[in-house]
Amino acid sequence: MALLVGALKLLLSLLLWLNTLTSHCQGKEKIWENQYPFIKHASSFSSSQSSPSPGVKREINKGYDYIIVGGGTAGCPLAATLSQNFSVLLLERGGAPFGNVNVSFMQNFHISLADTSSASASQAFISTDGVINSRARVLGGGTCxxxxxxxxxxxxxxxxxxxxxxxxxxxYPWVEKQIVHKPNFAPWQRAVRDGLLEVGIAPFNGFTYDHVYGTKVGGTIFDRFGRRHTAAELLASANPKKLRVLIHATVQKIVFDTTGKRPKAIGVIFKDEKGMQHKAFLSRKKRSEIILSSGAIGSPQLLLLSGIGPKKDLKKFNIPMVLNNPYVGKGMIDNPLNTIFIPTNGPVEQSLIQTVGITKMGVYIEASSGFGQSSNSIHCHHGILSAEVGQLSTIPPRLRTQEAIEAYRKRKRDLPREVFNGGFILEKVARPLSNGKTILINTNIDDNPSITFNYFSHPLDLQKCVNGIRVVEKIVNSKHFTDFSQCDKRTMDRLLNMSVQANVNLIPKQTNDTKFLEQFCKDTVVTIWHYHGGCHVGKVVGPDYMVLGVQRLRVVDGSVFGDSPGTNPQATVLMMGRYMGVKILRERLGRAAGI
Incomplete structure (x- = not known):
């Protein structure tokens, strides 16, 4: 019976894949027209023949009630909600996720992250700390x-x-009913769960979305067939008559009216996929707004390029100053992650994050497994651009050069497949105190700004990491976990020696030496993509997320966070988009909002 069920699941998954592939080959536009008729290419933006300035086309309309810049994790639910009562223009610099097999299926998770082409759903960047990272560039944002x-x-x-x-x-439930699922609980996740409980990360709270101390199993946006459901699908809840979504629409700056006492946002300039520039304007209604939902990097970058930021930085790039605010881009925080690879005596089923240990020592313990068996591009696994965490390498951050990456990949091609049997235990520092900044390097919105996180510059962050590594060691040595790995000492020694060749992080040998572990934390730090800040409340935006000192401009995304919510922020950013949409509607319409 189990074999039959497994075969049926495989068949259904294959049919879904073939359907997506067929639709992809027949043309993505057909999918948008049928399911999301309001999603169009930016070049479809109608315009007048007379341009207000050279090379800029102007839309013929009465203006939008809301222009949302960034169709990501917060931007999509926000747009869907506001469109119930008002006209909304949603501008997304990336393409659509529908029909993109690298986005849609869990087994291809690593491909988008490793893809450095301009068409990729992710845009790679390297912080000045030397840590390789990614930011989303697709409708649906980080959920893709x-x-x-x-x-x-x-x-x-x-x-x-x-x-x-x-x-x-x-x-939260508005999001959950549409795109969230209970995971197919994988053997690796079960072993980590049992290990967590054995070492005292208790109680076991079962399957729950709630953030509670102990060990639990969380939700996932992958369904039982391994198909991803993204924030873009929340647009199906929009009013199609009031929502317009433009993909490949890269907003270059916000346009302000500076004739009054306070600058007032009135529109945006964006370019389409052909390089043509357009202007889109707000309606003249008093409470119309531009809302930035471009993420912790994109939102502060766009404020700076639009003339809101430190005076000296704007002057450096000859950006006309709209408002001098020294805090734009400051307080950038990334939760440091350190990972341990655990070899096993045999293949392990693929799994992403399902189990989490929420400790009282300021760290979260998570797990992933099985990518060594799931892909043809084996040389990418467990490496600097691997699926699990962006990069997993014993190479210290400052030495992670392009040359080192290429040499690393070449070495791994000759390794036997069994080197990659196993999985990872991940240790994330919660609420880090170390922080950095985002500053411009030029005025091209397509280029990443300079980003610094200053990992472990605060001693308490380092202390949390050391404690977390010691917890991971206990899990690896727990009876439940050793029973799962099925490795006697001789086998484990052989696998460990092979894994050393693969250049992955293994359990440090000197876990009693605090100084040694502190250096291990610094040398093996990676990202889990939970960076936030840059538009902090009280410094750049007010409690309602309206940008201080200007009118009709708001920020709704992770750039306003002082801490990353929960163990993983995705759920709360999705919720935030819906929450702020409802809040805005109720404030404008009262009971008439009907929402």
């Missing part, structure tokens, strides 16, 4: 390229940021 784990923020977090708890508890 992440590991899919879905878990809510703690109730204390909700209270700290001042959100309405009742509305929060209405907004």
């Amino acid at each position: 390229i992440n590991a899919g784990f879905y878990t809510r923020a703690s109730t204390s977090y909700i209270r700290e940021v001042g959100w309405d708890e009742k509305l929060v508890n209405e907004s």
Whole structure:
């Protein structure tokens, strides 16, 4: 019976894949027209023959009630919600995720992250710390390229940021009913769960979205067939008559009216996929807004390019100053991650994040497995551009040069396949105190700005990492976990020696030496893509996320966070988009909002 069920699941998954591939080959536009008729290429933006300035086309319309810049994790639910009552233009610099097999299927998770082409759903960047990272460049944002784990923020977090708890508890389920699933619990995840409980990360809270101390299984945006469901699918809840979505629409700057006492946002300039520039304007209604949902990198970058930021930085690039605000781009934080590869005596089923240990020592323990068996591009696995965490290497951050990456890939091609049997245990520092900044390197919106996170510059972050590595060691040595790996000492020694050749991070030999572990943390730090900040509340935006000092401009994304919510922020950013949409509607319409 189990074999029959497995065969049926495989068949259904294959049929889904073939359907997506066929649709992809027949033309992506057909999918958008049928299911999302309001999604168009940016070049379809109608315009007048007379241009307000050279090379800029102007749209013939009465303006939009809301222009949302960034169709990502927050931008999609926000647009869908606001469109219930008002006209919305959603501008996304990337393409559509529909029909993109690298986005849609879990087994291809690593491909988008390793793809450095301009058409990729992710855009790679390297922080000045030397850590390789990614930012989304696709409708649906980070939900299209992440590991899919879905878990809510703690109730204390909700209270700290001042959100309405009742509305929060209405907004999470709105997302969950549409795109969130219970995971197919994988053997590796079960072994990590049992190990966590054995070493005292208790109680076991079962399957839950809630953030509670102990060990739990969270939700996922991958369904039982391994198909990803993204924030872009939340647009199906929009009012199609009031929503317009333009893909490959790269906003270059916000346009302000500076004739009044305070600058007022009135529109945006964006370019389409052919390089043609356009202007889109807000309506003249008093409460119309431009809302930035471009992420922790994109939103501060766009504010700077639009003339809101430190005076000296704007002057350096001859950007006309709209508002001098020294805090734009400051307080950038990335939760440091360190990972341990655990070899096993045999292949392990693929799994992304499902189990999490929420400790009281300021670290979260998670797990992933099985990529060595799931892909043809074996030389990418467990490496500097691997699927699990962006890069997993014993090469210290400052030495992760392109030459080192290429040499690393070449060495791995000759390794036997069994080297890659096993999985990872991940240790993430919660609420880090180390922070950095984002600054411009030029005025080209397509280029990444300079980003610094200053990992482990605060001693408490380093202390948390050391404690987390020691917890991982205990899990690896727990009876439940050793029973799962089925390795006697001789086999384990052989696998460990082979894994050394693969240049992955193994359990450090000197875990009793704090100084040694501190250096291990610094040398093996990677990202889990939970960076945030750059538009902090009280410094760049107010409690309502309106940009301070200007009118009709708001920011709704992770750039306003002082801490990353929950163990993984995806659920809360999705919720935030819906929450802010409902809040705005209720403030404007009262009971007439009907939402």
